[in-house]
Amino acid sequence: ANPQARFLGTRTGAELSALYAAADVFVFPSLTDTFGIVLLEAMACGLPVAAYPVTGPLDVVAGTGAGVLDADLRTACLAALEIPRAQCRAEALRRTWAESARQFFGNIESAHAHAADLALPAGAEAALLG
Structure with missing residues (x-):
């Protein structure tokens, strides 16, 4: 652990968004988180x-331009410093x-x-069982 690191405990709402907005880069060190809603929260700020x-x-x-993914977090952090904050916010917005619902229903349609493309032609099932 870095002796200069400060752990602030749980923060929510305006206090959390102010902390996000005051930071230079959001470092997400997890290798196992399945989505990371905090990534969107940080980007929205x-x-x-x-x-990783x-x-x-x-x-x-x-592929969004709102962050840098790298096996070396130091490399990712330094590169992320070059990303315009407005670009991160725009991606989060x-x-x-509505977009989530559109994507969900689009996946169902697909x-x-x-x-339907995989369906057997009419009568084919009976011929296979015959």
């Missing part, structure tokens, strides 16, 4: 993300409930279309 290239950060940050 204009905070670029530095994280694993599930969660790959889903939220990869793109993640609305699954139904794919299932």
Whole structure:
């Protein structure tokens, strides 16, 4: 542990968003978090993300320009310092409930279309069982 690190305990609401906004980079050191809602919270406050290239950060940050994923967190942090804060906020604001619902229903439509493509032609089932 770094002796200069300060652990502030649980913070919520405006106090948490002020802490995010006061930081330079949000470092997400988890290798196992499955989504990382805190990544979106930080980005919504204009905070670029530095994280490992694993599930969660790959889903939220990869390809967005709102953070840097690297196996070396120091490298990710230093590169993330170059990301404009407005870019991070804009990416987070793109993640609305409406967009989530659109994506969800789009996935259902795609699954139904794919299932229809895989369906056996009429009468084929009877011929196979015959």
